Amino acid sequence: MRIARYLAAAGLGSRRACEELVRAGAVTVNGERLDSPARNVVPGQDRVCVRGRPVVPEKPVHLALNKPPGYTCSRSDSHAGRLVHELIPAHLGRLFTVGRLDRDSEGLILLTNDGDFAQAVAHPSGEIEKVYHVDCRGEFTAADRARLLAGVRDEGEFLRPREVRLLDQRGDRCRLEFRLGEGRKREVRRLCRAAGLRVERLVRRAIGPLALGSLAAGAWRELAPAEVAALRAAARNNF
Numbered sequence: 001m002r003i004a005r006y007l008a009a010a011g012l013g014s015r016r017a018c019e020e021l022v023r024a025g026a027v028t029v030n031g032e033r034l035d036s037p038a039r040n041v042v043p044g045q046d047r048v049c050v051r052g053r054p055v056v057p058e059k060p061v062h063l064a065l066n067k068p069p070g071y072t073c074s075r076s077d078s079h080a081g082r083l084v085h086e087l088i089p090a091h092l093g094r095l096f097t098v099g100r101l102d103r104d105s106e107g108l109i110l111l112t113n114d115g116d117f118a119q120a121v122a123h124p125s126g127e128i129e130k131v132y133h134v135d136c137r138g139e140f141t142a143a144d145r146a147r148l149l150a151g152v153r154d155e156g157e158f159l160r161p162r163e164v165r166l167l168d169q170r171g172d173r174c175r176l177e178f179r180l181g182e183g184r185k186r187e188v189r190r191l192c193r194a195a196g197l198r199v200e201r202l203v204r205r206a207i208g209p210l211a212l213g214s215l216a217a218g219a220w221r222e223l224a225p226a227e228v229a230a231l232r233a234a235a236r237n238n239f
Helices: 003-009 016-025 116-122 140-149 187-194 225-236
Strands: 027-029 047-052 062-067 096-098 105-111 132-136 152-154 157-159 164-169 173-178 200-205 220-222
Touching: 003 016, 003 047, 003 116, 016 116, 016 164, 047 105, 096 116, 116 173, 116 187, 132 187, 140 152, 140 187, 152 187, 157 187, 173 187, 187 200
Parallel strands: 105 200
Antiparallel strands: 027 047, 062 105, 062 220, 096 105, 132 173, 132 200, 152 157, 164 173
C-alpha cells in the first residue's frame, strides 16, 4: 500500500497529513529517508519509522459517543476541566475526535484511529449533513426562519443552514432543528444569536446517516461495519 495510507492506518492522521510527514523528511522505510509519498510499502515486511520510532497499522476503531455538556473534545487541554477521552477506555488506544462539539454542547461525536475515515467524514468538501436540536429562550417566527435560510453574515463569515424547523414554541421558549452541511465553528449558536435567541441546550442528533438514537449521555458504542461504510458513502456522494 502507499506509504500515506499505511501511516493513516497507524493512526497518524489523514492521508494528506501523512503525506506532509513524508515531505518533511520524518519517515523512513528500511532505514531509507523518504522525500516523496510516491512509495509503496508491504505491511509486515517493510520497517516503517516516523522520527525514528517504528509504526505499524492499528486495528481500525470507530466509535460513537454521546458527549455530555462540560466535556472538551481534545486529548489534552490544561484549561479544560474534563476531556471526552476520559470517557473512553485506555485499552482502545490513541483515538481522535471526528465532528467536534464545543464544551457546552452535547450529543453525537465520533472517535477513531482511522485517518482516512476521519478525513472523509470531517472534511468540509464532504458536506455530510449534521442535525442539531436546540432549546432556546425567545420567540422564533416565520420571518426569522426566512432570514436564516437566506443566510446571515457573522464575524466575517457567511452562515446559511440547509434547513431550520420549529419543533415547539411555548411562550418565550422554543425548540428548533438545524440541518447543516459544511458546518463552521459554533455555527448553530451564531445563527441563533442572529435570530435574537439565547441557546439553553444544544444537542447533535445525527451525522449523515448515523443517528444518536438512545445512546445515554457519556456512553459509547462501536460502529457496525455497515455504519462505517454508510458514512464513507455519504462523504463520497458529496465530493
